[in-house]
Amino acid sequence: MSDIYPVNPEFAAHARIDRAAYERDYRASVDDPDAFWGRAAQRLDWFRAPTRVRDVSFALEDFRIRWFDDGELNASVNCLDRHLATRGDRTALIWEADSPETAPRHVSYRELHERVCRLGNALRALGVEKGDRVTIYLPMIVEAAVAMLACARIGAVHSVVFGGFAPNSIADRVSDCASKLIITADEGLRGGRKVPLKANVDAALKLPGTSTVETVLVVRHTGAAVDMQMPRDRWYDAVVDPQPAECEAERMNAEDPLFILYTSGSTGKPKGVLHTTGGYLLYASYTHEAVFDLREDDVYWCTADVGWVTGHSYIVYGPLANGATSLMFEGVPNYPDYSRFWQVIDRHKVTIFYTAPTAIRALMREGEGPVKATSRASLRLLGSVGEPINPEAWRWYFDVVGDSRCPIVDTWWQTETGGILISPLPGAIDLKPGSATLPFFGVQPALVDAAGQLLEGATEGNLVILDSWPGQMRTVYGDHQRFIDTYFKAYPGMYFTGDGCRRDADGYYWITGRVDDVINVSGHRIGTAEVESALVSHPKVAEAAVVGFPHDIKGQGIYAYVTLVAGEAESDELLKELVAHVRREIGPIASPDFLQWAPGLPKTRSGKIMRRILRKIAENAPDQLGDTSTLADPSVVDSLVRHRHGA
Ligand code: WT7
Numbered sequence: 001m002s003d004i005y006p007v008n009p010e011f012a013a014h015a016r017i018d019r020a021a022y023e024r025d026y027r028a029s030v031d032d033p034d035a036f037w038g039r040a041a042q043r044l045d046w047f048r049a050p051t052r053v054r055d056v057s058f059a060l061e062d063f064r065i066r067w068f069d070d071g072e073l074n075a076s077v078n079c080l081d082r083h084l085a086t087r088g089d090r091t092a093l094i095w096e097a098d099s100p101e102t103a104p105r106h107v108s109y110r111e112l113h114e115r116v117c118r119l120g121n122a123l124r125a126l127g128v129e130k131g132d133r134v135t136i137y138l139p140m141i142v143e144a145a146v147a148m149l150a151c152a153r154i155g156a157v158h159s160v161v162f163g164g165f166a167p168n169s170i171a172d173r174v175s176d177c178a179s180k181l182i183i184t185a186d187e188g189l190r191g192g193r194k195v196p197l198k199a200n201v202d203a204a205l206k207l208p209g210t211s212t213v214e215t216v217l218v219v220r221h222t223g224a225a226v227d228m229q230m231p232r233d234r235w236y237d238a239v240v241d242p243q244p245a246e247c248e249a250e251r252m253n254a255e256d257p258l259f260i261l262y263t264s265g266s267t268g269k270p271k272g273v274l275h276t277t278g279g280y281l282l283y284a285s286y287t288h289e290a291v292f293d294l295r296e297d298d299v300y301w302c303t304a305d306v307g308w309v310t311g312h313s314y315i316v317y318g319p320l321a322n323g324a325t326s327l328m329f330e331g332v333p334n335y336p337d338y339s340r341f342w343q344v345i346d347r348h349k350v351t352i353f354y355t356a357p358t359a360i361r362a363l364m365r366e367g368e369g370p371v372k373a374t375s376r377a378s379l380r381l382l383g384s385v386g387e388p389i390n391p392e393a394w395r396w397y398f399d400v401v402g403d404s405r406c407p408i409v410d411t412w413w414q415t416e417t418g419g420i421l422i423s424p425l426p427g428a429i430d431l432k433p434g435s436a437t438l439p440f441f442g443v444q445p446a447l448v449d450a451a452g453q454l455l456e457g458a459t460e461g462n463l464v465i466l467d468s469w470p471g472q473m474r475t476v477y478g479d480h481q482r483f484i485d486t487y488f489k490a491y492p493g494m495y496f497t498g499d500g501c502r503r504d505a506d507g508y509y510w511i512t513g514r515v516d517d518v519i520n521v522s523g524h525r526i527g528t529a530e531v532e533s534a535l536v537s538h539p540k541v542a543e544a545a546v547v548g549f550p551h552d553i554k555g556q557g558i559y560a561y562v563t564l565v566a567g568e569a570e571s572d573e574l575l576k577e578l579v580a581h582v583r584r585e586i587g588p589i590a591s592p593d594f595l596q597w598a599p600g601l602p603k604t605r606s607g608k609i610m611r612r613i614l615r616k617i618a619e620n621a622p623d624q625l626g627d628t629s630t631l632a633d634p635s636v637v638d639s640l641v642r643h644r645h646g647a
Contacts, residue, residue, distance in 0.1 A: 005398070005431040008407055011380070015293050015427020022428035022438075029441040030467075036442060037282075037470060041068055044282055044321070045082045047251050048072040056468040058493050063484055067279035067470045068254035075258055075281050076120075076153035077249045079320035080113040088113075091325045094299070095142050096344050098189040098331035104347070107142055109323070112149075115142075115240075117247035119150035122240045126215050128181055130155030130250050133260065135179040135213075136306075137161045137170060137197060139188030140330040143219045143236065144306045145316050147183045152258060152277075155250035159260040159272070162307025163188050163195055165587040167203035169270075173262050175209030176272055177477055183236070185219040186226045191335035198226040254278025260477045261309055263415040264527035265486060266498075266517035272477030273309075273415050280313075280418045281321055283471025287419040287440060288318030291409050292352050292381060293426050299378070301327035302354040303341070308524070309415040310385055313471075314354060318419070333359050338366040342374035342401075353401075354383035354411075357393055358522040361553050364396045371400050381426055383409045386523025387555045388511050394433035412436035412511050414497065415525075416487070418471025421445070422509050435508045442469050447503055452491040462515060463501035464494040517611065519548035519556050526558065526590050528611075534585035535560060538578060540568045545601050545609050546592070549618040557593035559618035561601060561640070570597045594618070594645040600636035602628070613637060617644055 012018055017025070029036040034053040041050060050071030057064050083090070088110040095105040107115075128134060134156045138144040144160070151158040161173050174182065182205075188195035198218055205213055218226065219236040228235075252258075258277045262270040288294065300319055304310035306328075319326035327348060333341050341363070345353060363370070382402050384394070389410055398408055407426040413419060421443045422436040429437050439445050446454055447461035455461045472495070476483040490496045500512040514520060517528040528546040535544035543563040551557035562578060564570065575595050583591050602610045610631065616624050622641045628634045 003433070005407075005433070007427060007430055008405075011407055012427040015425075017290055017293070017425045017428050019428045022425055025441055026439070030444055033442055033467070037067070040286055041071070041278070041282055043285060044073055044078050044278070046071050046073045050254060050278070054468065058468070058488055058495065060484065060488060060492060063488065065468050065472055065474055066255055067468075068282075071254040071278050072251045073254065073278055073281075074153065074249040074252055075277055075317065075321075076116055076149040078281060079149055079152075079317065080109060080116060081249070083109045083323045084113060087323050090323070092320060093142055093145060094325060094327040094348055096327060096329045096331070096348070098192065098335070100336065100340070100343065105142065112146070114245045115146045116149040116153055117245050118240045118243040119146055120153040120247035121243035122217075123150060123156060123181065124154055124247075125243070126181060126239070128154065128156050131157065131257075132181075133157045133159055133177040133179045135159050135161055135170070135174050135177075135182045137163060137182060137184045137201060138219065138306075139163050139185055139190070139195065139197065139221065140305055140328050141185065141219070141221060142328065143183070143185070145320075145328065148259070148306070148312070148316055149320075153247055153249050155252055155256065157257045157260055159262070160307050160312070161262070162305060162587075163197060164307070164589050166584055167200050167207065168585050169587055170200060170204035171207035171210050172269055173272075174204060174213060176262070176269070177260055178212040180212060181215045181217065182213055183217045183219070185221040186224045187222040189222060189330060191332040194222065194224070202227060202229070252277045255474070259312065261312065261415055263309075264518060264525045264530060266527060267529050270527070270530070271479075271482065271486070273473045274475045274477045275418050275471070276474050279470030279472070281317055283419040283469060284313040284318035285321035287471075288314055288324075289322050290425055291411060291420050291423050291440070292354070292383065294322055294324055294352075298351045299325050299327065299349055300352040300354075301329070301345070301348070301350045302383075303329060303333075303356070303359065304354075304385075309418070313419050333363055338363060338370035339373055342371055342376055345376050345379060346374050349378040351378050352381045352383070353379060354385065356386040356523040357384055357389040358387065358554055360384070360389070360393045360397050360401075364393055364400075365553070368400050376401065376403065379406050381409065382406045383411055385411045385413070387520045388513060389434060391433035398433070407431060410434075410436045412509070416473045417469070418473065421465065421469070432508055435504070435510045437508050439509075445501075445509060446494070447501060448491050448494070458503055458505045460500070460502040460512070462491075463497045463499045463509070463511070464491050465497065466494055468495075519546075519558060521548075521551075521556055521558060521589060522554045524589050530586060531558060531560065531582060531590050531592065534582045534590065535562060535578060537585060538581050540564055540574065541578065542566070543601060545598070545611065545614055547611055547615045547618050549594075549615070551593065558590065559614075559645070560592040560595045561598040561614060562595055563598050563601060596640070596643065596645045598636075598640060600633060600639070602637050602640070603632050604630055605632045607632075614640075617641055620644065
């Protein structure tokens with residue numbers, strides 16, 4: 001049914017891991033995880049090497065996930081100090097600006113170490129102590145990586161908030177973890193447009209729950225004039241530049257928190273996914289090396305933003321722990337034109353390129369011209385992440401971008417997993433367009449039916465993972481019970497991913513998408529509940545229901561049904577106002593693509609909104625509505641179908 005792209009023999013000849021090695025090591029990793037991961041842990045530098053490998057139980061009555069828990073290390077030492085003797089002059093980060101006219105910057109490991117040390121000292125001088133939380137709200141500039149590593153150096157827990165989030169979302173995240181300090185910039189730049197980062201922080205800090213913030217460090221980036229509220233606000237360079245260039249690194253236990261990253265779930269506010277130091281760093285670096293078949297001379301580029309987990313694991317921690325050269329791009333794929341990605345590849349001789357299906361689909365729509373105008377001869381490996389890649393986009397990526405020469409690693413993972421769980425190893429595993437293929441070492445995926453029965457062979461079901469891996473999240477910050485309830489209650493003894501999945505006769509995994517109330521918009525997770533609560537916070541809205549629908553470029557789009565309070569009139573003006581309201585409340589990524597007035601919503605007699613029906617209407621599949629007889633008022637469905645957006 002599907003075609004197979006066998007391992008490229010030329011690629012395999014130089015690859016780190018071939019098929020036999022994959023099979024042998026995978027076996028070893030699940031037969032004796034203690035021995036396997038104990039050996040793997042030697043890739044990190046430890047102040048005190050761990051003697052214990054894992055202490056794990058997914059059982060509800062005796063729940064624990066601990067890895068290397070008598071080991072001590074520091075993540076920034078692993079990403080910086082240990083490279084200085086052998087590769088201090090090697091480029092750690094290449095910074096490519098939003099505009100091609102702005103000169104790129106190369107930051108060596110030595111320089112990065114120095115900058116991280118100065119900021120680490122500055123943070124300590126400002127009273128930040130081990131265990132304190134620091135919020136980072138920065139554009140894609142070198143200081144973002146410096147800030148993360150400086151926190152890691154002094155044992156502060158960073159929480160990076162994506163620069164596209166609005167003041168409300170910043171405030172929620174700051175207050176949930178009681179941040180003491182925020183690092184931001186005057187403005188960001190994306191596609192020639194300015195993002196008022198400092199002004200957003202100012203607005204966020206006027207909101208309740210944010211009074212824990214004592215200091216805001218402001219990086220001068222665009223040079224725009226911003227309000228500085230003294231003594232709270234301090235210019236980054238004024239505070240950081242005078243600091244000493246050496247900063248003693250905190251000895252961290254492997255299970256000490258490294259960072260919190262907020263992600264949307266099916267209910268309530270975003271969860272603070274907490275990752276710890278040893279297991280996370282080990283897993284990020286190991287997967288980065290193996291999945292991307294990392295070589296000494298690679299120039300590696302992941303186009304994600306550091307505001308998402310992909311940026312954490314595969315721009316900063318994985319590549320830098322491996323001593324690699326990692327490119328940070330401030331801009332967007334279509335500015336100043338649709339050749340931008342490929343021009344950057346040629347400019348810096350990028351060898352490994354890792355991006356998202358939504359970007360590929362958007363670029364594919366522009367045709368081959370902008371790609372073929374560039375050489376891309378340096379490329380040897382391509383990667384995809386964030387959502388299922390449709391086979392058509394996969395083939396275009398392979399044939400047009402990679403000139404049919406470069407394997408594609410379709411990497412499935414989640415904020416919660418810390419690193420890649422299912423992906424081809426490019427020298428080992430035959431590719432099938434649209435499949436993330438086989439599990440990484442130590443990862444035991446399985447499919448279950450709704451009742452939690454394990455399903456064997458070629459079949460489809462809910463994707464679970466049967467045992468822990470070092471990069472697994474450890475808790476939801478401040479709410480351990482929510483962690484257990486969200487991931488380990490549905491199927492006792494297993495980690496539930498929230499994804500549906502098919503397994504074919506070769507044992508390959510094909511992720512089919514979320515099975516919960518999470519929408520994947522351009523590879524970003526949006527909780528339907530968050531968009532609904534933003535809509536309902538508008539005084540004219542009585543009720544709202546939000547669902548995903550298939551979208552050509554974004555993968556999924558956001559479709560909102562809105563019921564107004566009695567007496568309010570539906571109008572195009574109000575519709576625009578409500579979309580703008582959601583942007584203001586959450587951020588542009590949560591803007592509904594369509595908004596439909598709903599005089600009534602389909603509800604069961606007990607008052608539960610039947611989203612299944614709303615999804616079918618949004619998909620324009622009114623013939624698949626299924627049984628509507630259990631609804632309190634079946635007639636609302638006909639009315640919604642008749643007035644569907646675009647009907
Ligand atoms: C969800 C996780 C992984 C970092 C970026 C997103 C979807 C992710 C793939 C893929 C099919 C994928 C899943 C997953 N997803 N990668 N290669 N194929 N689906 O992290 O925001 O935590 O979202 O993204 O649905 O559950 P995230």
